[in-house]
């Protein structure tokens with residue numbers, strides 16, 4: 001008899017089974033938004049924070065917020 005196939009009963013769900021009432025929280029360190037799934041946090045950071053980078057046209061330095069870039073550009077155009 002072939003019993004090897006029955007022996008290898010790995011759980012194909014592969015998920016976490018540690019649902020003990022508290023859901024894991026993943027906080028975005030950029031804006032403080034909290035996500036229950038780590039994938040959602042990654043997606044949030046990729047779409048919200050990585051995409052919206054404002055690059056300085058003078059020194060190629062990038063900033064996360066537009067007013068940071070604007071206040072930085074002032075240092076280039078001082079008279």
Ligand SMILES: [Zn+2]
Nearest residue numbers: 028030031033
């Ligand atoms: Zn964020």
Ligand SMILES: [Zn+2]
Nearest residue numbers: 056058059061
């Ligand atoms: Zn610059």
